[in-house]
Amino acid sequence: MTDARPPEVPVTRDTIRLPQSPEDLSAFVEQGTDGSRPLAGSHGGSFVTVLVAFGANLLVALAKSVAAAITASASMLAEAAHSWADTGNEVFLVIAERRSARRPDATHPSGYGREAYVWSLFAALGLFVAGAAVSVTHGITELRNPEPAQDFLVGYIVLALSFVLEGTSFLQSVRQARKEAAALDRDLLDHVLATSDPTLRAVFAEDSAALVGLLIAAGALAAHEITGSSVPDAIGSILVGLVLGVVAVVLINRNRRFLVGQEADERVRAATVAALLRLPEVDRVTFLRLEVVGPRMLNLVADVDLRGDDVEHRTAVRLRALEARLTRSPAIVSATLSLASPDEPALVV
Numbered sequence: 001m002t003d004a005r006p007p008e009v010p011v012t013r014d015t016i017r018l019p020q021s022p023e024d025l026s027a028f029v030e031q032g033t034d035g036s037r038p039l040a041g042s043h044g045g046s047f048v049t050v051l052v053a054f055g056a057n058l059l060v061a062l063a064k065s066v067a068a069a070i071t072a073s074a075s076m077l078a079e080a081a082h083s084w085a086d087t088g089n090e091v092f093l094v095i096a097e098r099r100s101a102r103r104p105d106a107t108h109p110s111g112y113g114r115e116a117y118v119w120s121l122f123a124a125l126g127l128f129v130a131g132a133a134v135s136v137t138h139g140i141t142e143l144r145n146p147e148p149a150q151d152f153l154v155g156y157i158v159l160a161l162s163f164v165l166e167g168t169s170f171l172q173s174v175r176q177a178r179k180e181a182a183a184l185d186r187d188l189l190d191h192v193l194a195t196s197d198p199t200l201r202a203v204f205a206e207d208s209a210a211l212v213g214l215l216i217a218a219g220a221l222a223a224h225e226i227t228g229s230s231v232p233d234a235i236g237s238i239l240v241g242l243v244l245g246v247v248a249v250v251l252i253n254r255n256r257r258f259l260v261g262q263e264a265d266e267r268v269r270a271a272t273v274a275a276l277l278r279l280p281e282v283d284r285v286t287f288l289r290l291e292v293v294g295p296r297m298l299n300l301v302a303d304v305d306l307r308g309d310d311v312e313h314r315t316a317v318r319l320r321a322l323e324a325r326l327t328r329s330p331a332i333v334s335a336t337l338s339l340a341s342p343d344e345p346a347l348v349v
Helices: 022-032 042-069 075-100 115-144 152-183 188-194 198-227 231-260 265-277 310-325
Strands: 281-294 295-305 332-337
Touching: 022 310, 042 075, 042 198, 075 152, 075 198, 075 231, 115 198, 115 231, 115 281, 152 188, 152 198, 188 198, 188 281, 231 281, 265 281, 265 295, 281 332, 295 310, 310 332
Parallel strands: 295 332
Antiparallel strands: 281 295
16 A cells, blocks of 8 residues: 555444445445435436426427517527527537446446536537527627617416426426435435536526526516516516526536546445445455546555465455445446555444
């Protein structure tokens, strides 16, 4: 053992029911800490959520584009740009789901899970450029060169229909997020920010922004009709853009953090230590590094003390056998075990 590794934080059992073996670890990661409320599948639940969002956004984008052309409303045009950006982003999220689900191979021993964060980062950048920047720019242009809107009823009808469609997509993401948050004993918003599933986070955030944007656009359109001035409409376009910008920055930052490497949740760490200690070959665990390498995918590095006093070549064989057993869990894409030094303190569960 070298001294370069950072000191370990004690791992506590807390109140969770820990898995009985390394093979149970995937159930712990995917079902939650109590083992009783299953989460959406590793990719299946998120894929359905993305498809629902794609269908809703496509219909909304078409309707808003027609309404923007008829009403000449700046805030309606901003909403149309927002919905087209969201529709394009869902394509990135579908690619993220598919490419990150590929199994590890010789060239990518830790799997392709981080591709989910790459494509989700592209989606967040698209939201910032195609949604936020376009909306703010158009709002400023409208302030400088105001144009009166017309056919306000068309705008109200489209906004109402859009709210229903966006709300349907939002409820799907809420259902998935709430189930996972309850299983992990987290607040809903805390879970959306903390989850290793970037597609769920993206759909939840984008649909939330869409509903807020629709309310802003409706208020701006009504103010335009009441006052006869296009200034409220232009301000509405700018506000929609700012909302999208904030959401995009949050999504970009979360994907960045997972791309550069992030430790697993403390509950998962406790579950892993407990599972290792239940192996008959393992006496102590003195070091554990669990890095998230994709949606519900972990890379495990640990120092363990094996029972007995085998010769060196036999010990190496036992470690490799333990690594193979650990990677039977779909949650662990790669495992590396080393022998612990006798003077290292054991992790506690």
